[in-house]
Amino acid sequence: MDLLDRIDALIAERHLLKHPFYADWRAGTLPREALQDYAAQYYAFESNFPRFLSALHTRSDRPDVRQALLENLWDEEHGEANHAELWLRFGEGIGTDRATIRGAAHHEATARLVETYRRLSAEAPLAAGIAAVYAYEAQVPEVAAEKMDGLRDRYGVDDARTLAFFALHSTLDVEHSAAERQMIRSLAPSPAEEEAALEATGRALDAWWSFLDDVRAHCPTPVA
Numbered sequence: 371m372d373l374l375d376r377i378d379a380l381i382a383e384r385h386l387l388k389h390p391f392y393a394d395w396r397a398g399t400l401p402r403e404a405l406q407d408y409a410a411q412y413y414a415f416e417s418n419f420p421r422f423l424s425a426l427h428t429r430s431d432r433p434d435v436r437q438a439l440l441e442n443l444w445d446e447e448h449g450e451a452n453h454a455e456l457w458l459r460f461g462e463g464i465g466t467d468r469a470t471i472r473g474a475a476h477h478e479a480t481a482r483l484v485e486t487y488r489r490l491s492a493e494a495p496l497a498a499g500i501a502a503v504y505a506y507e508a509q510v511p512e513v514a515a516e517k518m519d520g521l522r523d524r525y526g527v528d529d530a531r532t533l534a535f536f537a538l539h540s541t542l543d544v545e546h547s548a549a550e551r552q553m554i555r556s557l558a559p560s561p562a563e564e565e566a567a568l569e570a571t572g573r574a575l576d577a578w579w580s581f582l583d584d585v586r587a588h589c590p591t592p593v594a
Contacts, residue, residue: 373564374551377501377571378508384575386509387516391582396516398524402465404589405525409461410474411585417454418484420447422491426499435496435557438549445542456535463532464525479577479584486577490570497557498570504550505574510543 371379386392391408394400420443427439446453458468476484490502514536521527521536530537558567 373558373567374555376564376568377504377554380568380571380575381505381508384579386513386578386582389579389582391586392513392516394586396520396524398520401590402525404585405464406461406466407474407588407590408585409457409464409466410471411477411480411581413454413457413461413471413474414476414480414484415487415581416457418487419453422487422499422503425488425491426496426503429492429496429499435553438553439500442546442549445546451534453535453538456538459531460533460535463527463529464521477581477584477588479580483577483581486573490573494570495558495563495566497554497563498566500550500553500557501567502570502574504547504554505571506578507543507550508547510539510547511541514540514543 391400395405423439423443423446427436427443430436430439458471461471462468487502491499494502518533518536518540521533527533554567558564
């Protein structure tokens with residue numbers, strides 16, 4: 371298998387939709403308070419994600435790579451309806467307020483997730499940092515679609531304002547992840563760079579699973 375096949379195999383093995391928290395989401399067995407806590411914890415990553423892209427952009431000496439990263443960064447952060455704002459609207463739609471989301475204390479695994487991505491985007495070889503971003507964004511379209519279905523079918527949440535974050539990401543990250551595949555392929559020509567990209571992918575996936583483990587462990591009532 372080539373590098374991207376190996377990365378995709380790692381993602382398939384640890385796909386987020388295999389995690390019990392998202393299985394519970396789709397089944398509608400999470401208490402509403404768990405969704406609210408998830409909204410607050412996930413915001414810690416979402417609000418920092420543009421900074422990870424910016425760090426990668428700054429470190430690249432290739433105009434084509436910088437342009438691809440800049441397009442992703444622009445999509446994330448520009449305008450009144452930027453992605454962090456759309457996430458806050460989701461939180462409001464499930465019954466929490468933006469001040470609570472912004473001011474929430476972070477679980478230990480939430481802090482580790484953010485720090486993992488900070489280190490990989492700022493310190494790892496460039497292809498490895500992009501591989502960590504790809505490990506997330508390659509899954510987002512399918513995950514976002516499943517979350518929307520669960521919210522509509524199990525929680526009675528069907529207004530466009532609340533679902534806008536997921537509706538957008540169910541399509542937009544198809545483009546982002548395709549661009550990341552091209553960057554990884556061109557930036558990791560040596561065996562050492564390939565191994566670094568694989569290691570970063572694994573670290574990112576582990577951090578995401580730990581994050582979901584922690585959110586699930588903080589559910590205020592047992593999952594039915």
